[in-house]
Amino acid sequence: MKRLSALLLCGLMLLAGCSSSPAPTANPETKMTPGTYSSVGTGFKGDIKLDVTVTEDAITEIKVVDHKETKGIGSEAVTILADKMVEYQTTGVDLVAGATVTSAGFRTAVNEALAQAGADMDKFGAAPEKAELKEETLDTDVVVVGGGSSGMMAAQYLAKDGYKVILLEKTPMVGGASAMAGGTLSATNSTWQKEAGYEDSPEALKERLLAIGHNKNHLPTLELFTRIIGPNFDWIVDENGGNMPYKHEGSGASYSFEGSGSGAMLKLKEIMLDAGAELLLNTQATELIVNEGSVVGVKATGEEANYTINAKAVILATGGYGHNQDIVPEEYFAFRYSGHSGHDGDALEMIKAVDGATRNLTWLNKQPNTMILPSGAPQYTNMGVGKAYNMSGILINEKGERFACENGDTWELMLAMEKNERQYLLMDQENYDAFNAAMASIYSAEDAAKWTADDYTGQPFYKGADTLEELAEKLDVPAEALKATVAKYNEAVTAGAEDEFGRQLTTTIAEEGRYYALEMSIRYSTSLGGICINDSMQVLNTSEEAVPGLYAAGEVVGGVQGDLYLPSSTFTWAMTSGVEAGRVVSAALAE
Structure with a gap:
């Protein structure tokens, strides 16, 4: 592992959002030479080619000429960054979490183009000045924290049931780790699986998960997963339910999505917004609002405001903790992290306010x-x-x-x-x-x-x-x-x-x-531990009591997997547990 260890520091710097090369030195002449300047940066999958157009005093356009970045992830990031850099007139804008390698390469390319133009990089590379945040209070039925597949699926379900839903996503784009996945859904015990004549059962799936997880799974949470896959898959693909256009290819009980995980997330976002859910991007939930032991909302920080969001229920769907070295065991530092750079274990910190319980935080999925x-x-x-x-x-x-x-x-x-x-x-x-x-x-x-x-x-x-x-x-x-x-x-x-x-x-x-x-x-990459829940998706405290008003779904939940995951099971858990969280919260609010 010597060569790998030697490269680890650089890799971690990239994942943390650092540029792969320093910004060019400042030009004592503050005026740029007007024109269009071409440059190239190294993205996640290859070269990012740019044309940057400037006047004497301003960046007027950043055009992406060519790139190989993943649709829905890197492709979104370069557009977001181009717009932000022109808006704030600096390359010092925040990099896009979830696409930090792409972002770093993009920033380097723009810096090099500006250097060609003779820009003062103390000015055009500085952090942007932002107005003081206002205070704003919002009222909703449900607030969902996290815009990955589990969060969007829960928000969609609840919005279709007529509830007012606000979904908070701390990054500039939805999808989370699911946008980085293959997007394959297992369909054990579903109508589609049975009609295809493929023999499978919740019990057989449980045995497969236990075998690959070396019997370290939390049995009640695992059994919850195997029970909900069939009916929740049926809802996901039903035109009167999730209406996600999955298709069957090859043998077995697995179903694919054109465009893989990133394509599925873009479609899910579209369906969720059409259902009426409200999406706040670049908005990070910071703490739970607790009243006499019950969770009644969250506080969050966005680009323009600090929010107090009052809600009848909160669903935590913030993903894992693989990017947070304060949580990840040191033994993993010898390897490369390939997960989402926004997976910092945010919800694990938030549930401390209600004495929330966790399990199996020592395990993350390793792969050769x-x-x-x-x-x-x-x-x-x-x-x-x-x-x-x-x-x-x-x-x-x-x-x-x-x-x-x-x-x-x-x-x-x-x-x-x-x-x-x-x-x-x-x-x-x-x-x-x-x-x-x-x-x-x-x-x-x-x-x-x-x-x-x-x-x-x-x-x-x-x-x-x-x-x-x-x-x-x-x-x-x-x-x-x-x-x-x-x-x-x-x-x-x-x-x-x-x-x-x-x-x-x-x-x-x-x-x-x-x-x-x-x-x-x-x-x-994938976190295998996380928050403890019961069969109703409710977060449990350390006394194994359900916390009123608080639910969790997706990778943030611990126990489905043991110390290794079964391929496609994590994406399937994210999607189907999101449906389940939506279903149980809808039922609870209807009472």
């Missing part, structure tokens, strides 16, 4: 098969390694040796990786082509060619060579050991022998180059 993008951000490669491992791609460590079953148990692979100083995905040309094709939504073939060129020195650490000996030298691994590892693997494939690590072998590694190696890391 991670590459590092040029921005320094970690990127999952599941789609790529899935192709390579079904062919002849293998993992080797710093000794040039295989160390695990590459496509076997994720947990076991991760534990094996933790014992290494470093590891690489070794591929021949056929594997390399298949891997990169599967990663096409993240980067292009041209990017891969640039990264594997001899003169490339940045991230990812991705090397190509004509021979195994040459590749070994570039990786700083023993050449003879590497050649022996490849020979042993090929011999097992040819002989039809059982693999020493239990992998089902298919094809041999080519005897002649070109060969490639991509450094692979471990990342962590």
